[in-house]
Every structure is written in C-alpha cells, then in structure tokens.
Amino acid sequence: MEIPYTVETRPDTGLFNAKLGIWLFLASEVMLFGGLFSGYVLLRTGAIDWPHGWERLSVPLATFNTAVLIASSVCMVLSRRALKIGRLAKGRAWLLATAALAIAFLAVKLFEYREHFQAGDVPARDNFFATYYTLTGVHGLHVAGGIVVIAYLAGPGAAMWSRQRERYANRVETVALYWYFVDLVWLVLFPALYLL
C-alpha cells in the first residue's frame, strides 16, 4: 500500500502532505503561544504595578541570544540551499551549525535562569517572573525539540538522501518552517518581556 503525495505535490492543492501538516501544526502553535501571550497581556494590563522588563532582566544577554537565533535561521536557509543544488555534505554541515547555535541559545537561557534563581527571582516571586519563566520556558522546550529533530536530520536521518533525495529535502523544508516559527516566537517574546 502506498500513501499518495508523501513526496510529490498533489496537482490541485499544490502541496505534499507533510507541508500541509506542518502548516496546520504551526496554526495550532500560534493558538498555543497566543493563549500564553493573552495571559501575559491580561495579567500585565490588570496589574497595579508591573516592572519594565529591562529593570529585572538582562537585555544584553537577550540581544545576544536574539542574534544567535536569527543566525541559526540563516544557517537553516543555507542548508536548504545546499540541498537544493545537490550538496549533501554542505547541507548537513549547515544543519549542524543550526543545531549548535540553538544549543548556544539554550545555554545562555539556562545561564539567565540560574542568575535569577540565585538572586531569589523564582517563578513564585511575582507574576512578572511567573510569565517570564512560563513563556520563555515553553519557547525553550520548542527550541529543544527542534534541536533533536535537526540533529537527527543532520545525522542518521541523512541516510535517506541516497535513496529518496527529494523526500529528504522535503523533511528539511518542513523542519525549517517549524524552526523559522520558533525564531519568530522569540522575536515577539524578546521585546514583550525584555524591552517593554
């Protein structure tokens, strides 16, 4: 039995299955982060007193992290470009670079968490830190999930290239869409939590 349109696009929809699937998944992710974000907005607008992000959090570290995450997305684009012109080794190298930058992002994030915890700024301290930890935490889990999948595609998952080149490229494309989305979420969280 064969599932149609796993690799080739369906003519009347112009999509292969996983591409539609990942877009639907991202739509659901928008609603998840939308729910979290609306919680943040409602609590902040209803609060008597809410500190500015830059008073409590480290803007330089977060700016550095923003650059790291954008760079990782650029690496993802370069990986897709390399695969498009048939160069697997280069594509894998850029995927590894993407994952490495993502790990750097998480390392900085964990460093930030540790600093806050040592200063007594735990989630229970107030709703500023409660939303900070929850929103960046859920985002961090998404980054971690992305690292696993990207590392898999750069490593054992690349074996598919020799037999099903197009299918492998499709997989990288769907993961790339996810990865851009994860970056985009950070680009909303960064100003909302640190700069406002």
Add this chain to the structure above:
Amino acid sequence: MTHATPQPAHPGFWRRCVFSQDHKVVGIQYAITGLLFLLFGFVLMMIMRWQLAHPGQPIPVIGGWLGPSRVAQGIMLPEFYNALGAMHGTIMVFLGVVPLSVGGFGNFLVPLQIGAPDMAFPKLNMASYWFYAAGGVIMLASFFVPGGAAQSGWTSYPPLAIINQGGQTYWLVGMLFLITSSLLGSVNVITTIVQMRAPGLTFMRLPFFVWAQLVANFLLLLAFPPLEAAAVFQLMDRLAGTSFFLPTGLVVSGKVLGNAGGGNPLLWQHLFWFLAHPEVYVLILPAMGIVAEIIANNTRKPLFGYRAKVYAVLTIGFLSFAVWAHHMYITGMGTTMSSFFQTTTIIISVPSIVILTCLFLSLWGGSIRFTTPMLFALAFLPMFGLGGLTGLPLGMAPPALHLHDTYYVIAHFHYIVAPGTIFALFAGIYYWYPKATGRRMNEVLGKIHFVGTFICMNLIFMPMFIQGLAGMNRRLYDGGAQYALNHEVLGLHVLISRSAWVMGLVQLVFIVNFFWSLRSGARVGDNPWEATTLEWAAASPPGHGNFATAPAVYRGPYEYSVPGATRDFTPQFQADVV
C-alpha cells in the same frame, strides 16, 4: 514518486492489533476505548445518583468496596461526590464522546469515504491513539492518589482547583496528553481530507459526514491549544507556586494564602471556555454528520439542502470561536461583553437550526426504512432540537442569571450530548458495524436497546428541567435537600436515579448484541444498506489499503432514487446511471 509505508505485508499480532498504523484498526481502538470510558463515566454517575436520590444513606452492595477514603460506613463522602462529578464530566467529554466520534468514526470512516488507502500520516495516527490511551490511564490513576481524583468540576475553575489537594495535577497532566493526541489526530484528518480525496471527489461531492469531521477537526486544532496554555499556567500555580489565577489576599479557611497574588481567576475561565465552547461543537458536528448519512440512506432520497448544510457547518465553525463567554454571564464581566456574546450566541443558533431543519425536511416524502440505526437517527432530531431550543434562554444574559448552575443547564446540555450525540453514535455503530466486521448487529436486540434507552433518557433529563426552573443548583452533595425552596422537586431525584439505573441495565442488551453479532450476526456483502458513498465500495471488512482498485468518483454523495434508474441508489463510484 510515491512511498511505501514500511509495514510488512503480513504483520504479527502486535503490529496488526496493538501498535497498528492502519486507520481502521486505530479507529476501532479509539472506538472501543471510547465506549469503555463512556461506560465507566456512566458508572460514576450511577454511583452519584444514589447519593442524590438517597442522601446520607449507605450505598448498597458496592458501598463496602469503595474504601474508607471514599465512603464512611457505606455513606458517600462529600470529597468523593465532588470527584465523581468532576471525573464524570471529564471522562464523558474528553475520553468518551470525542474519542469515539472523532477518533473512532473519524479515523475509520474518513479515509474510506474519500477513497483513500489510509490516513496521510499513519505513524502519527498510531501516536495519537497512544497519547490518548496514556492520558486516559493518568486520569484513571488519579482516583488512587492521596486525596482522590480532581474535585473541581470538569471546568477546573481556580482558585478552588489550585488550592485543592489530590488529583488535580494528574487531571492537568492527563489533559496535556489528550491535547497532544487531539493535535496529532486533527492535523492528520484535515491533511487526509484535503490531500487524499479520490479522483473526481470535489469538495462539494464530499459526504456531509466528511465536512462535519473537517470542521470539527479544525476546531480541535485551533481551540485546544489555549487550554494547553491554561493548563500550563495552572500547573505552574500548583507546582511552582505562581499566581496566574490567584488574586491578591486570597483567604482560604480563614487563613491568608501566602502567594504573591495579582492573578486573575477569570483568565482561566476565558481560556477554558475558548476551548470548551468550540468543544461542544466538536461533540455535536460529527453526530450531525452521522445522522445525515443514515437519514439519506434510510429515506432513499437525496439530503435536503446539502449545500446549505455545508455552508451552515462552516459558519458554525467560524462563529464557535466567538461565543465562549456566554458561559460566564454571572462572573460580572460587564454588560458590554455580555451583549456581544449574547448576540453571537443567538447568531450561531441560526446555522444549527438550518442543519436540523434540513435533516427534518429530508424525511419529507421518503419511503423510510425503520432500521435500528434509523430509529436512533430519527430520535436524534427531536432530542437535539429540545437541547438546542432550551439553550436559547441560556444564551441571553438575563434568564441565564437565574438558570446558571441549576439543573436546567444540566438538562439542556445533556439533551444535546446524551440523547443527542450519543444516540447518533449508537446509530453510527449499528450502521457501520457491518462495514467494520462483515456482520450485521441483531435488529430485535437493537430495537429493544433503542426503546429502552429512549424512554430512560427522557425520564432522566426531562425532570431536570423542572428541578432547574424551580431553582435547584447543580454540584450539591445532598441534591439540594438543605434548601427549603427545593423540597417540591426533590422527589424527582428518585425517579431520575432509578431511570439511570434501568438505562444501565438496558445497555447490557447493546453489549450482548455487540459481542454476539461479532460471531453470529448475519453475514453481509460490500453494500448491505444499498448506500451510495465510497466506504461501501470496499470489502466488509476492508482489507489493508482499503480498496481492491483505487476508486474514482462520478457524482454527488446522495444520489438515491435517481429518475430513470432501475435501482433506487446510484453510488458515487458508479460511472453510469443504470
């Protein structure tokens, strides 16, 4: 280039029946598990009904088995009563009806009705079921933790849900698993419908059931994640000591809670109902889809107003995201908000009525076959109508202030979900059982099951309208005996409870029929009901890959009694009218 799934041609028992990726097996797994949870949730309610009918009296027979944390000298403890209520709602909605209607019927039927060999993502499909099963196990496990299962209603309103000891954390973690399961399932069903329709099967030739599934799965896809966000917030409140939903200076049992405060209990209600109102359409739309299929088949004529129904179901889908706060009129959210939500609520009743009216009009002039599935489908119409019409006063703020949290509300939504959706689900089981097993269920037993269930359902829920209008509140441990104004309607509790227990006995007829027919039901061919949609082109039961040759579609879904044809049905997969 297409890709073969890596499943072996002759998989072993585990691959075939347990960790199967075949949509039919996953669908049946979902359906059986969902039915078991429906039974379990019903048993919880039958135990509760004892306390309501005979408050403070020892529970007969099973009273001794429940253990000292739940009963004292055979008498139900209030905490256990609360846990039963919360878990009855949770199990019926999230573990019973939705898995059966979307996971079970959706999985089994959607690929067959669109002429696809399987779902678009078979592995995700399997994962979806196992996330659901894990969520169910976590929910069941919560009954055995210290403090018992969640006690804050199926809605888990804070602050109560947060300060409560016991199984609420399990409830939240279980919900996260169920949300993951429904996410995987809904991505799969939508992709399948968009991508895998057979040649010639345009959107306007889709059976109405497939449309209903498409919309219901969009609702699951987009409405569940905000509840996931809310569940994460509530988990943080319970585990990390945050105050997302805890206001400043909260006093519990005479002591000020030492939390940071600044939270907003209404935030939970908004996020919860943002899911839970679309969720009620997830409960009802697949049921409408099932009823539409069965009515078309058993009246032997095309459905009235197919296009109108499709547009109505899409309208419901959009509007259902804009009505959630009609559950919150008494929270004091303000008259502006109330006006907005009562307007949208009244608007959304229009497409619901369009669908129901079209289904009624479909009966006009038909030569109706009164088979068991048709009896359940016919009963669905007035039952859903009653549930829907009694919802109109609840949709408007002034009467809702009086009726909120009374038994009137219980009666209203149970008329939609119990004699409504569950009747449709029974109808669907009787109707597609031959397709799934190759055998028919017994008609005589089926009719006994129908008549018994129909009478009992109404004896259970009709008196609740009277109790509710008299002002009797829900979630009362003694059923309202402590309030003087309730005394005239308290006697109805006995009638309701006895009807519920009798209905439990009547379900035994269904269970016996279900298993007896597996071995001894009359064997059927591919198309025993002489139906027109694509699932009847496959063998009964369909083999791996569903269709011997890939089907093509030549016509709309309900071409019954086409003028000039020799037979009274012209299937979608038949090229010429003969």
